Amino acid sequence: MIASAEDRKSIDAYLAALRRQLRDLLDEDAKDIVEEIRAHILDKSSADRSADTVAATLAALGTPEELATRYRTEELLRRAQMSRSPVVIMRNLLRWGALTLAGVSVFLISVAGYCLGGFLFLIATLKVIWPRGTGLSKTVNADGSWGLGLGFSNQPMTGHELLGWWLLPIGFVFGTGLIFLTFRFGLWSLRKFWRPRAWG
Amino acid sequence: MPTQDNAEKWEVQLRKGSLELAILASLWEGRLYGLEILRHLESDSELTVSEGTAYPLLNRLRTLGLVETEWVESDSGHPRKYYRLTEAGRQRALEMTRIWDRFAASMGGLLAPLKPEIASALGHETKKEER
Numbered sequence: 001m002i003a004s005a006e007d008r009k010s011i012d013a014y015l016a017a018l019r020r021q022l023r024d025l026l027d028e029d030a031k032d033i034v035e036e037i038r039a040h041i042l043d044k045s046s047a048d049r050s051a052d053t054v055a056a057t058l059a060a061l062g063t064p065e066e067l068a069t070r071y072r073t074e075e076l077l078r079r080a081q082m083s084r085s086p087v088v089i090m091r092n093l094l095r096w097g098a099l100t101l102a103g104v105s106v107f108l109i110s111v112a113g114y115c116l117g118g119f120l121f122l123i124a125t126l127k128v129i130w131p132r133g134t135g136l137s138k139t140v141n142a143d144g145s146w147g148l149g150l151g152f153s154n155q156p157m158t159g160h161e162l163l164g165w166w167l168l169p170i171g172f173v174f175g176t177g178l179i180f181l182t183f184r185f186g187l188w189s190l191r192k193f194w195r196p197r198a199w200g
Numbered sequence: 201m202p203t204q205d206n207a208e209k210w211e212v213q214l215r216k217g218s219l220e221l222a223i224l225a226s227l228w229e230g231r232l233y234g235l236e237i238l239r240h241l242e243s244d245s246e247l248t249v250s251e252g253t254a255y256p257l258l259n260r261l262r263t264l265g266l267v268e269t270e271w272v273e274s275d276s277g278h279p280r281k282y283y284r285l286t287e288a289g290r291q292r293a294l295e296m297t298r299i300w301d302r303f304a305a306s307m308g309g310l311l312a313p314l315k316p317e318i319a320s321a322l323g324h325e326t327k328k329e330e331r
Contacts, residue, residue: 033259035271036234036281040251043235043276062252070252074260081264 007054011041014058021068025075026193033071037061079191089186096194106189113182117175123152124171132156136163219249219257221300224285224293227267231284234258258283266292 015034022030041061045053061067083089093110096103127134134152138160141147148162163170226232226240234255241249261267266289271279285293 029259029263032269032281033255035279036255039278039280040234040255042278043280044251046276060251062250067252067256070256071259074256075263078260078263 007045010054010058011038014041014061014064017064018068021064022071024072037067082187082191084187086183086186089183089190092190092194093186096190102193106186110182110186113178113185117178117182120171120175120178122175123150124168124175126152127165127167127171131165135161135167137161215249216253218300219253220261221293221296222249223254223257223261224266224289224296227283227285227289228293231270231282233272233280233282237283261289265289 015038018037019030019034022033025033041054041057044057062070090107090110093103093107097107123134130152133156136148136150139147139149140160222241222245223237226237226244232240234251237258238249238251238254241254258267262269262283265286267283268286269281269283272282273279
């Protein structure tokens, strides 16, 4: 066991520095890492009882900066190893959503993003096929109130059409953009926050 | 000698590349905590691994879901973090072992013509030592 107050001080100083260096990581992950390294130092330095054993154990770990850099490098490696397929991303989001509120939120936002993106894309496509029934229209009611409607029907549109053929590029660009952003959002959330089967 | 240097660098890369499999394999028979894994690697394979490399790698294996962890109280006065293979981890270890075997077999065939030379060089050295 470690008796010397000096040893305790140097261990605490090392771990505090490590904790600061790990601030990019999730809080619970960083805490867990620090506690594990503490257990390692205590175990290793109590196993062989040479005089400078705590100092030697700390030296073997490298400086807090070096150790934290290795953790960050491994984290980057992990992120790089994750699949970029939208189908895999959505499946993982669904699994994540079954566990936490954050997962549910990201999953629902992704579903909404893909649906809205797909809808814009569809509207733009339909404008080509059925130009007179598709568009963004402004209707003024008898009492003077008005409404906006984006959509399509098999009837020619009522009301004043606002966008005309501009609907084509706008629908395609915003639809594609939204789908892409949703994809990036899902991937980013998974990489940063999702831990498959985090705690045993 | 520069060639000696390069050979050592190559060996470091080889060890690094096989460390992930070595760690998964050390957990095959049951749960271990970090220091036990390090000692297991040293005693069973002379794979001396620095703790500064092993712990960050273990953390990545955890975040990938290949191992899972639990804190267990111990007699030493502080809890220890134990690692255990998940089903995905077992599958990964088996898959890596298959790849390893295939690779070693094909390299073995390629290297066969070089072997007699190494054996005779080794013979010379032992004779020198005996003298």
